[in-house]
Amino acid sequence: MGNKVRPVIQxxxxxxxxxxxTHGTEGGxxxxxxxxxxxxxxxxxxxxxKLGLRPGGHDPVAVLYGYSSKGGQWFAPLYLIARAKxxxxxxxxxxxxxxxxxTARRCCPVCGRDRGYIIPPSLGMCVPCTEAGENTNASNENGADPWAA
Incomplete structure (x- = not known):
């Protein structure tokens, strides 16, 4: 996969x-x-x-570009440091x-306890509640093997 050749212009x-x-323009x-x-x-x-600054409402003055290790191209807007606030x-x-x-992200919606860690959104509840839900099976209360015929 070859990189696109951009002409150098003044x-x-x-x-x-x-x-x-520069290498031309991107978005003007x-x-x-x-x-x-x-x-x-x-x-x-x-x-x-990192410098303790922010763009402060100013528009970018240039665009930086490069290529990732997988060949994809990336762009980043550049701002004047002198205009930053x-x-x-x-x-x-x-x-x-x-x-x-x-605090809201640490509280389990099932048991209501603050677990001290962020509740994984993929689980929707804390790990102990998830494990308790996996171990209790209403159809298998007598302890019999559900796979036995």
Whole structure:
């Protein structure tokens, strides 16, 4: 599976007063392969988060792209670090709401106990309730083997 060859072109960009080399455009934004973006000027949302910043409502100025090990192509919007705003602080009300949501995820709907771990959505109940439900069989109360003829 061959990678698509993108032509290298020179164009005006938002992060430099001089034209820069890009690989064309994607959605109207300059397209940069992995390793071409200036690390001191542009960052993805995850990189901004590590710096304690957020995009702050600004639109991306470029698109970063690359290929996964399986050959799939990925894209990530790039933002100007200079325009980024600081992350919003965690207020006491936000901490309370997160704690309340996590408590609800830890409580078993069958027995009503806080199990201290997140109840698996695939089970819908805590592990002890699931195991108790598997061990009790209403059709086999006398202990006889259900497979015996």
């Amino acid at each position: 164009m005006t960009v938002a992060w430099s007063q001089y034209p820069e080399f 934004l300059p397209l940069l392969p992995r390793g071409w973006a200036p690390k001191t000027l542009l960052a993805t949302v995850r990189q901004l988060k 600081p992350m919003l602080p965690m207020t006491p009300n936000r901490w309370r709401s997160i704690a309340k949501a996590n």
